[in-house]
Amino acid sequence: MPSCLHPIKTCPFCHVDYTLITAVQGSVFSIEDRCPVTRFHHLIIPFRHCESVFDMTDSEHRDAASLIDRLRRQILEKDATVTGFNLGVNCGADAGQTIFHTHIHLIPRRAGDTPRPRGGVRGVIPDRMNYE
Secondary structure, eight states: OOOOSSOOTTOTTTTOOGGGEEEEETTEEEEEOSSOSSTTOEEEEESSOOSSGGGOOHHHHHHHHHHHHHHHHHHHHHOTTEEEEEEEOOOSGGGTOOSOSOOEEEEEEETTSSSOOTTGGGGGSGGGSSOO
């Protein structure tokens, strides 16, 4: 298994416990979120330390897309109640990023898991979630 390239001493994703890794696709890996929004909430993380999704290489982007698709299929096979997904990336402290090593959230959604899902990720600014 590849190790983090250019690890940062204090970065939890540079020093992830390999027993937590759920899948690997080339230059990226996945783990389940330790504070999941829903069951099977995964993080897709490059092995190479980079701060933002905008710093990922083309190869890392391709590997991440491939792993997201594979995890989505696996989640749908395990849980027939999943009817949608949110993909999310926080880039910068003002966007809510707290761990400054790129990670993409794959969040399974189920009918009724929130009373008004319309607007999805727009809910990061609650007054902008509903729109006409």
